[in-house]
Amino acid sequence: MTAPATASAAARTGNPPRGAARRRRKRGPGAWAVRAPLLPALVFVIAVTQLPFVATLVLSLFDWNAFHPGGRRFIGLDNYAAVLGDTAVREAVVTTMVLTASVVATALVLGLALALLLNRRFPGRALVRTMLITPFLLVPVAAALLWKHLLLNPEYGLLNGALTWAARLVGDGIAPQPDWISAAPLIAVGTALVWQWTPFMMLIVLAGLRSRPPDSVEAARMDGASEAQVFRYLTLPHLRPYLELGALLGSVHIVQNFDAVFTITSGSLGTANLPYTVYQIFYQAHEYGQASAAGVLVVLGSLVIAAVALRVVSSLLRGEASRG
DSSP, rough: HHHHHHHHHHHHOOOOHHHHHHHHHHHHHHHHHGGGGGGHHHHHHHHHHHHHHHHHHHHHTTEETEEEEEEEOTTHHHHHHHTTHHHHHHHHHHHHHHHHHHHHHHHHHHHHHHHHHTTTTOOTHHHHHHHHHHHHHSSSHHHHHHHHIIOOOOOOHHHHHHHHHHHHHHHHSOOOOOOOHHHHHHHHHHHHHHHHHHHHHHHHHHHHHTSSOOHHHHHHHHHHHHHHIIIIIIIHHHHHHHHHHHHHHHHHHTTTTOOIIIIIITTTTTOOOOHHHHHHIIIOOOOOOHHHHHHHHHHHHHHHHHHHHHHHHHHHHHHHHOOO
């Protein structure tokens, strides 16, 4: 039936053409009636997430010291120049990048290994899964205190106690009692973060393994593929988006981590990262303008480091798939 015939038939029956009705529904008040209840939520999200950043951005353009509140004045981008020219800030940037890269990479590898283990059936799997998830459920400060006092303390920590116990088994019981935090401060902070974030990576990878189609795996095994070949050519390509997601979220959170650095080392011994440096500028130097500028740089640095981590993981997985 032609278009004029359709229009005439619609006129005879009293029903408008389908196209006209569809256009009228798009223009009508029905769409606004559906979207209107979402507007308060949208306004709330913008107010909670964007207004504090805008306020920080505005404060970063002023010279504002708490000891001289009456001397507040607009100085433009001078705070950013002062922050970028500060040696402590540049060292904090390097520390943040090293800490983020090492923690995310180690947590991803360990999380992948644990997810592959939990994807198999064995007695007590539910109990093991619950115990492995527990570190991620702890409050970050509590996890840092656990590592600082229960494990790494040179006098009563479990690591030195284990060394003493091992020395008694094989010798005279005299074992070295190193101060782990003083000897390797950045490794101590990174180890605590890896311990807490590995379960998060494990859960993401485990969700990817559960979504893997079993038919392709069974077909590959029937064709004579080994477990290593199944992992390299089927499992790893399938897990690529999940590993990328873990790298992205882990990078964003580790860049902004403050609890472990503050609790374990108090930013000393070369462990001060960007969030701790912002804390020092704000609460110790009371330079609100410079602290705001440093906070803006932390946000931008988080985006850059997360994008780089995502690109690196994606390129590694893509290269592995192309070699396969």
